[in-house]
Each structure stands twice: as C-alpha cells, then as structure tokens.
Amino acid sequence: MSDIAPSARDFRTVTDEIVDISLDYPDRRAWWMCFIPALLLLLSFLVSVTVLFWYGVGVWGNNIPMGWALAISNYIFFLGIGHAGTLISALLLLLVQHWRNSLNRFAEAMTLFAVICGALYPLVHLGRPWLFYWMAPYPNTMTVWPQFKSPLTWDFFAVLTYLIVSILFWYIGIVPDLASARDRATRRRYQVFFGLFALGWRGSARHWARWRQSYRLTAAIAVPLVVSVHSEISMLLAAGPIAGWNSTVFPPYFVAGAAFSGFAVVSMIAVVLRHALGLRNLVTSRHLDLLAKLTLLCGMMTAYGYWAETFDTLYGNDPQELETMRDRLVGVYAWSYWGAVFLNFVPLQLLWWHRVRVNPALLFLIGLSCVIGMWMERYMLLVTTLYRDWLVSSWQRYHPSIWDWSLFAGMLGVFFTLFLLFVRFLPVISAFEIKEAMFEEKQERKETGRA
Amino acid sequence: MEREQARPPSFNRRSLLQAMAASLALAGANGRRAEADERALPYVNAPEYVVPGKPKWYATSVRFAGYLQPVLGKSVAGRPVKLEGNDRHPATGGATDLFMQAALLGLYDPERSQVPLHLGQPATWAAFDTDVFRRTSEIDRAQGQGFRLLTGAVSSPTLLRQIADLQKRWARMRWHVAEPINEHERLEATRRVFGRPLQMLPDFSAPAAVVSLDDDFLGPGPRQAMQARAWSKRQPRLFVAEPTPSATGTRAGERLVVPSARLQMLAQAIARGVGVGEVDAPDLSPLEKKWVDASLGALGAGNGLVTVGAHYHWALHALVLLINERLGAFGTALRFTDPILAAPPDGADSLAVLVDDMKAGRVTTLLILEAEPLQATPAALDFRSALDKVAFSVHGGLYADATANACHWHVPVQHELESWSDGRAPDGTAAIVQPLIRPFLNVRSPHVVLDRWMDGNASDHDLVQASWRTGWTEALLAGFVADSAPAAVTPAVANRTVSLPEAPSSDGLVVEVRPDATLWDGRYAHNSWLQETPKPLIQATWGNVILVSPALARARGIENGDELSLRFGNRELLGAAWIMPGQEPHTLTIGLPDAFAFLDSWRQAGVRLEKTGKSRLIASTQPIQDMAEFDYVRTVESGEEAATRRKDDVSFYPQRKWDSPSWGMSIDLDRCIGCNACSVACMAENNVPVVGAELVAHGRQMHWLRIDHYTEGETDAPRHHFQPVPCMHCEQAPCEMGCPVNAAVHSPDGLNLQVYNRCIGTRTCSAYCPYKVRRFNWFEYTGHDPDSIRAMRNPDVTVRSRGVMEKCTYCIQRISGARIAAKIAGRPIHDGEVVTACQQACPTEAIVFGDITDPDSAVSERKASPRNYSLIEEANTRPRTTYLARVRK
C-alpha cells in the first residue's frame, strides 16, 4: 500500500497542493465555465419548483396508478449515490485503509449534496408541500402524531438522521483542514470565514485524541446507518402489496445498488478532480484501480440482486409477479429494464482488466454508464411496477412531463452548484489525514527496516 | 314520517355556513331569490318554517325524451342538491338511470342560456313579447296559416291542452315533433297487426325466458330504469342476437353475434319453431341454428317473450308480435296500452313534412320549443337551409346553441327542477313536476312561453294546475297521480299476414348507429357529468368512437385510436377506432350525435373504410379491458358453487372483533348492467369534480365509483362483464399502513377513512392500494368553480382542495345522519336505514349495503351466498366490499 500516500513529498507540499486550492483557486476560468451552467440548471430548479408549487403536482406526468414516478425514482437514485461517500469514508476508515484519505473528503461532500437533492424530492412531490412538517412528531393542539408504522415515516427519520450524521461526520472531518486554511489565509475574509468554521482548532494532542474517539465511533455507527437507510428506502416499495415490489430481496438489493451507483459517481469525480485540480500526486492511478474494483464488486452484487429477483419470481410462480416480470422484460417500458441491465453490467465487465481500471477516461465512461444504468433501474422499479398493477382496469401509461425533466435537470443543478462551491472554497482532500498516513507509513517502514 | 326518519337531518355548523355562503353567493350573483317555491309541497310533511341544514324532500320528475322520470329531490336551504328515485312509483320503484341522476347538473349548468337573444344579441323578454305580439296579429289574420310549432316528444297533458288551444285559435297552424330516437316502427307494427297503434309494454319480471333480437332493453333510454328493475326481479334466461355488444347482450346466457340483416331469418326460424303459420324456412348457419334451438328450447318451456330492437322494420316487429301471441305473452309479459306519447298529426313523418313545407316556403313562423333539430336530425334532412326560408323563427331551450343561433329569437326556458309541468312516466302514470327552487335565471317555463304566445298571462303553476282539478295535493306528495296509467288493453290480432321486406343489403361493411350511452342523441352534450361518464362497453369519455371488430382490425391493421374515415356517398365521418371484442366482423358501430352528420338511417351497408394514418386521443378510463388469465370477475356454474378460493383465514395481524354496526357492501355482478347510474349518483352525492377529456386521457379521472368492463375468452365472441369498483374498505388496509400522517385510518364501524384536512398528498395510499380506487386532486379542481356549481354541492360532504387524496367513503354523511337520528331516538340503526348513493341509484338492486355484524341484515344474507368472493383475495386485504360471482346460465 506504500504507493497510496505520496511518500516522496513532505507535509508542506501536501498542504500547499490541497489547501491553497481553496485560498487561491488555480483555474478560475474553467471553474466559472462549469459554475455558470450549474447556475442555469439551478435556475431551472427554481422555475420548476415555482411552477410545481403554483399549479400543483398535476404539472408532472403522474396519474393513477402512477402516483409515484420520476420524483420518487430520483429520490432513490440520489440517496443511493450518496451512500458511497459514507461507505468509502467510514468503512475504509475502520478497516484502516490509508488510501481512502485521498478520496473521503470529496466523496463525503458528494454524499452530502446527493442527500440534499434526494431529500428535496419527496418534499416537493407532496400534494401539499407546505405541510411537510406533519411528518415530524411535534406536540400539537390536534394531538395527532405521525403514523409510525408507515415506511414514509421510517424514511423521514432515516433520511433526516442520515443527513445530520453526514453533515456532522463531514464537518468534524474537515475542521482540522479548515484550521489549516485559516492559518494560511492572508485575506481578511478568508481568515474570518475559515476562522469561524475552524472552531478554534489548534491541533492539541488531547483534542486529537478525543477527536479520534469521536470520529471513529461516528464512522462505526455510520456504516450500519447506510445499510439501514437504504433498506428503509427499499421498504418504501417493498412494504406495499404490489407485485414487483413486495419482495424480501429488496433491502440488500437496494443497498448493493446504492453502493454501486455511488462508487461509480466517486470514480467519475475522482477522475475529473485529479485532472482539473492537478491532484495526480494525491489521487493516483492506484486509487482509480481500487475504486474500479469496488465498483465492479458492488456491480456484481447488484447483478446478483437482479438474478435473485428473477429467480424468486419464476420459483414463486405467482401470476401477478409473473405479469410484472413480463411487463419488465417485454412491456412498454422494457427499454428501462434492458437499458439498466446493459448499461449497468456490460461495460462494467471491462473492469476485470487492470489496464482499463487505471485508464481515467475509460473509468469515467464506465462509471457514467453505471450511473445512467442505475438511474434507469430506479425508473424501471417504479414505472414497470405501478403502470400495470393488480387490476387490468387500472393499467395506464406514464409519460414524464416537461416539468418532470426540468426539475430533474434543476436537481442536478443543485448538486453541481453545491459541489462546485465546495471545490472552489473548501479543501477537497483531507490534507491532515494524508499527512498522518505518510507519517504512519514511514513509522511502519522504519519498524520493518529495524526488524 | 317513515321517510323523514330514513333521511334524518345531518346538520352541523359547517354545513350551515357553507349552505348560507353558497346561497348568498347565488342570490348576490343573480339578484334573485334562491329559495323554494312556497306553493310546492314537500314530500310527506309540510314544514311550517325552514329548518336550516335540514333537507326537504320533494317528489317530482325530470323529463327525458318526452317521458317523465320520477324522482325525489333533496333540497337543502332551498337548493336542490340530489335526485333519488321515487321508491313508491309504480313504474320504477325507486330505480334511476344516469340521465335522471345528471339532471341536477342541468339545472345549475353555468353554460345555460340566461337571457333572450335576438339575432344573437342579448335582448329583453319585453322586446320578445312585443315582437311576438306583432307576429301573432299577423297569424291571427292568416288563421294560423304558416305558423308551425315544433317540439320534442310530448306526454304532458298541460302542453297538449295548450297545443289544442293553439289549434282552436289558429285552425291552420300545425304541430310537429322531432324525436330522433322513437318507437314509430313498433307503433306501426301494432297498427298493422291490431288495426290501431298501441304501446307495447313488456314486463321483464314476468317471463322465464327472453329472446332479444338486438333489443337493448337494459341499455340506456327512458325505459331503462323501469325495465332493468323489472328484469332484475327475476333475471329470466336471456338469449340475445346482436351485431354489436350492448348492455343486454352482456347479461345474455347465450349471445349470438350476427349481422343485423340476419335477424329476420332468426325471427323466421323462431316463428316456425313456435308454430306461427306460413313462414319461410330460412337458411341458418350452424351457430345460428344452435342459438335458435337453444332459444326455442327455453321459449318452449313456457312463459317466454321475444323482443326486437325499436328501430327495426315494422314487419319484423309484426312477426315477433305473432310469435309472442303464440307464446301466450299477451297480457302478461307483453302488455298493451294506448300510446303514451302524443302523436303529432303527421305521425312518424312529422319532421319530414315540416322540412318539406319549410323548403317550399309554406312556413312563415316557426316556434321551436325544447327541440334541437339542428343538432339532432340527420344532416341529410338539411334542416338548416330550410330554416333560412322561415320569416320568423323562435327557439326556446335551455341552451343557446346551434338551433338557437339559427333562429331569429332564442328564449331561455326553465329546467324541470325549477318549473311546474306535468307528463307521463314510461308506463303511462301521470305526474306533476313541481319546482325544488325558484328560477334563479331570467327564464320562463315552456308553458308560459306558449301561453304568452296566445296573449295569456298565467303562471306555469296555474297553467299546470288547470290540468289537474282533483288530487293535486296527493299527486304532489306522492310524486305521481295514482292509477293514472292508461288501462291495459288486450287487442285481438286483426291481420296475420306478415310479409317481411327483402333482407337488407349486406355488401361490404355495414354501419350500425346506436344512441350514445351517456349523451343519448346528443342532448346531454352540455352535461359534463355525463360527458365524463365512460361509455360502459368502451370506457371512453368525452366523445364517441367507431367500433370495429377484432377480425376487421387484424385484416386492416387497425389499432385503438387510429383515425378512421368512413365514406358513404359524398359524406365522410372521421372518428377514432376502438376494437370491440364481440363485434360482428363486418359491422362498424357509430354513436348518435356523430352519426347525424353522416347517415340518415340506423343502418347502412356498403360503407367504405380507410385509415387516415393519423391517430386520435381517446379519453379512456380503462385502456385495457381483456381480463386475460385473471379472475377479477368470477363465474360459477350454479348458484351453489363456491366462488371464493380462500381456504383459511390466516393473517399476521390480530383477529379483530367488530362492534355493531360495522359496515359492508355486496355487489351482485349478475345484476350489474353497467348503466353508470351509481357512478353519476356518486358524483352528485359526493361533490366529485369533473376534470375534462385531457386529464381523463392522462389517467386522472376522479370517479369514486367506477364500472370496470372486462371481456373474457375469445375476442370474437367473448363474455362481457361489468364490475363496479368503489373503495373496498379493507379491514387490513395497505393504504392506512402507508400513510405517514394518519390521514388514512380505520373507523370503529369498519370504514376506511380518508381525513382530507390531514392529508399532505404523499400518494403512498394510492401506490399501495391494490384496487387503485383512490383519486388525487392533481390541481385545484374545485376552487375555481362558478357560483352555480358551488350552490349545487352537497353541504354534508367536504369539498376537496388541491393536493389531497380522496375516495369512496361509503357515503359516510348518510351513515352519520342515520347514527344521529338513531341516537336521538335511542335505538339502534335499522337495517336498510343507511342507503348509499350508489345503492339507491341502482336500477337492478345490484348493490346492497348494511351492517355485516348483524347476521339478519340484507348485506349479511348476500355475503352468506356461496357466490360471495373478494376482489384480489390473495392480497389478504379483507375487503368489506365483496362481490357475488356471475352464474353461467
């Protein structure tokens, strides 16, 4: 693992390379060229939400039976992506994988922004969004409480918890680097900004000790949290008595799929950031290789989910389940099923080759394919199940409207805007953890040398 | 007194405020008082004063194609809000049809004409009276020469008296009738056979077997409620031969798909079979022979009846009369009376004579009262250009549409629910129409229009009362004049020679014309409830389609929604294709208002069919109707065979013991004729909004109660099923489990409740509902309604706003009403005290509602039947609404 941390370099250059990006962004032109389109997409979000709130959910393509459609499939999609950040950060921290240190910060930021996008969807999809807080248990004059047996209430708590935990985990992880930025900032407004958010961090050994306790415990709790959150999101579908949803394979299938799409997105971001910000020393081809392996692993687990679902249906021989499977394989929306199968699993197989794994362009394209494929899967799970459910008489077609798509574009705008601001103003890689890894590896080398 | 108990006041502060606000708005908007006509007498007990929030019931009638349909009108704070069948009426016994249910909207329709129009410009009644006065002096001089009156079919004694008065004053005036769907052929047949025209009144509760030659006696029409109620009492064995599926055909034990030209061969074969002398032996196909033999077998068992569709040639009717005579049906299954509708001087040719006279310039003044000859006559008649030759034309009607615009004057008339009138029900029983509300628009009764024409000055009340010197009060209280139906006559056959005409041509494709199932001849095109009601066998709303057979569709590569061009002569009809299983292969079916522009007969051979290559949007509520391998509608071989496939009662959840009362519903699928009366009644009772064609096509219709239509088996001759689907009120409701905010919850009396003001619109309940009976307010459907529509709303039912889910409540407002009344009286709720709107509307009593914990209740008795089963019982939702399987017979 010695090539993970760039041991040839010293502590200062690590800080220079990472923290100085925030203080003096290298290629502002390129940043603006990304940020302006992101702002335009954000505008699309604002317009779409205004239209949506003004006229009602009817501006979308939903109907009965397709009461849930693009909004919920995107909700699942965004949250799914988010989980990879937590897994990379928390799980690999617990497994003492030093190479995570080059990836965890932006992966966590990605998590945060994806969760924000995901959480916005169920909010705006409500018929009366201004009453969303009725999901929360608060004492009220009507003495009415939320209904705690509803998967939606579970989701409300799961997503809220996940959002809070993600923010806190990410924030306490970035505080030492904010302190670093504070200490290096020369301009007043940066000093104030970083000074406020660094919380007065001064690297005391006792502080570090408590920080470590807390950080590791949070990481240890975050891993089962990820599993629980996406399991609960799968329950949103699986708890309903609708063929094609009502299956116990859903929770693991969703978690694997979420991690899969998330690792694909992290791979894509890693490729782009190391290119755009000149971080090839910190995000090495070894990182890309490992990310690709993780993507491949989760992809194969997801493929197993597909297989298990099909097997279940055939083995169960329930006419409704068989009908839903037929609708998926050859129905009107079969493109979403086969699109998901093809995009998710065919290009993925190239990752068995090392040369493909370390080729940034190829990795990016394969990641893109997986992300689109997983988006199609979410769409397929919602649409192919609901458009033909129990009664033939309720079968209907579904077409997303222009406002469905504009909101989706707008939600990407929310994501990109937040992410670009993060890239521009905050340390995108955990500098102190890289330094720590460099030091520890040196110690290890010394010890092995001594031995 | 009993009735008052049955419909106790359900009164609370909110309903009062709503009622007051709405009526104030109404009064303010129109500057007129909106309250009951104090001379009208409420049903059963007359109040000394108005109790706000306490509904009053008036027995009255609404008119449909000349006949009166008896109703009980519910009036709250002076506003009619719901029409029910009059359960004491001898003809219907409380049965209703969708037109009767939808008449309420006709009263409040914001599109109604509100002021007189002169040459299309708003004018005053005074100006109209002046103009008419000038005209009548000219008519006086000509002794009525050139003055014509055109009406729809008339059964009203008052109107007939007024017409007689007209003729007395102007001897040379002439009265004409335009009623496109009529019984002329039947009357002609009786005239030929018995020597005088007689009304045929089949009684479908009498025969043990009925053979229908394309007679849709259970289908839409003025007799539907009466005949369907009678049919449901006994449900005789039914044999139907028809070219295109009908409501009656769906109930048939043996349904034969034949071209309409073959019907007379079938009649001949039956005639020979039952021993009507001197009938040629027709060549029959094996299928036809099998059907005829089966029919003959059933008829031979005695107590049979044969009927023919009203529009078939009189000779066929005559032959069938002879068959029925042989069957001994006269006087029992088939009764005769004098014609109920008054015959105009020129009989069946009345309209044709008028048009000829108009074209020849013999008509100088034309008064059209409640007839729409421009919309509802065949274009071939060319009424439009004939009208241009009339010097002075007046149209009196509810709407200022095509006919009104083509006349010099249009005057708005009163709706039946706001005027005094009279008439006869389809069985001939006379009734007085009394208003439920004073007119809130500047309109006159048609009687008053005629009276003014003769320089009279009487009110509609006085004009009608003049016809009923005795029994006035009794008639108003009961809703009909007792024993006023014309006496049954037993005519002797005067002429036994029937020479059937040449079998009509069957070259190429044959087009059959049928009345529209929800718009009739187009006269209800303004009624948005009826427009949005799916045509039962097609499930299309807001416009009709061209029915093609599956075989023809295969041969020509036609798919649903393809635009078809029908050509005959130089006329063309464009319409959307709909592939109808059970349609005769070479027969196309078109609906009436469309057909007027294309054909002038009920049947036309040699029509050319082409695809235009375009496609049309069909606002269908059920795009797919093939039941495939599923068993939503189950059929058992006999009434004793169990329909359910449930073996045990296992569940994860605790067995709950339900206290009495606990509500449930049973729907007999054998009785359901798909008439949609329940569905429209539900819209009226529960303030269900109308959303329009575009949203229906999008899958956003709001009907709380839908009638699913399924075909089962081979597509060329399938079995057709109707299945009314309200909320199932599942005991283990998935929707409730899904709702995060406790908006979908269960009540102690077994109802699945939807709490509108708690709903935040997550739509989880709908996603989880296996029956998809929940409806969502995608937009603000109710907030922008005009004042008149607000005034129509049932004050006991919450009006839903944007973003909330809604669904069938089992008419919880009626349950609450009954519960409050029972509590006040300190007694339990009686069985039958709570009647849901759909149950009350159903002409065939297919729907029964009540307390399922009471083993003696009607609903428990129904549910104890072996035929009882739950829809999608494998989902283990334990529905409270269950079905009785159909019996194969």
Next chain:
Amino acid sequence: MREPTAAQRVFGLMAEFNRPERLIEAVRRTRQAGFERVDAHSPFPIEGLAEELGFHDQRVPWFTLLGGIVGAGLGYWMQVYTNHAFPIDIGNRPLVAPPAFMLITFELLVLGAVLFSIVSMLGFNHLPRLNHPLFDVDSFRLASTDKFFLVVLSNDPRFDLRQTRAFLHSLDPVRVDQIGQTEEPE
C-alpha cells in the same frame, strides 16, 4: 513578533520541532523531567502522543454509548406513547408493533450516539472558541501545516521561566517562544 518582556505574565513556553518523531521524543523527555502541565500540537493526529501526555480520558466513548441509549429509548418510547395517546386502528395492525418500530428506534439510536459523541468531544475539548493565547505566537501558524509544538504551561508546579526555557532548549528544538498570558492556563 512581539518581544516578551520580563514584566509580562507568561502563559507558557513553546518549543517548535520540525519532525513528529522529535516532538514525541521531546514530550517523553519533558514528562520524564516531571512536568505535568504539558501540551503538544501537531498538524495531524499522532498515535500515542496523547498517552505520552498522560491522557486517559474515555468519556467520549461513554457519552456516545449514553447517547445511543437515550436516542433508542426516546425513539421507542415516542412511538409507544404516541400510539397510546391517540389510539387509531391502522389497517388492523397491533397498536404497538415492535417490528415496525425498530427502524425509527435504530435511527434515533444512531442520531443520539453521534450527537452525544460529537458534542461531548467538542465540549471536553473546550471548543469551539475563536481565540487562544497560542495564536498570538506567529510561528504557531504552521502548527496546522508541518510544524510540531511542545508547550509547557505556566501553571505547572515546576514551571520557572528561565529554567524551563533552558530545559526546552536542551530538547534541541528549532526555536523556543514565550506565550503571552491573555488568560489563565487551564
């Protein structure tokens, strides 16, 4: 940099090192010399350094556990309580349905544990604070980059400005700085 004067009160003395190994060594020797009130500052966490300083605080893990228990308890109690406070039949499910309640209980367990953990971590660290006497020393800027600092606080019983300074110089630091007293050392 302000030159310290003898008149100024002193917060502590700070020795700067270039490499982490030197800092560890220096901390060890300072502790061996009997100093109690010693702190070390580094740009990244150094394994074992706090233990060298005599740090054996396990309160953060205990608080995390407590938070988890409180969260889970509150979560389950909330669901049981609200269902009893307004009992409604929901699809014939039992009023209290432990399997259905487990999910929210778990989420609140996580939330409670994480909140308690992080809040207690900040609390015991006396963070956040905007300023600190150490920040007055210019060279401390590099504590977050690549320099390592040993601080002996003036409230150490053995603290003596001159002697301690000499002791620190004996550790072979890059430099030794005096920290001005803007507040009492903790």
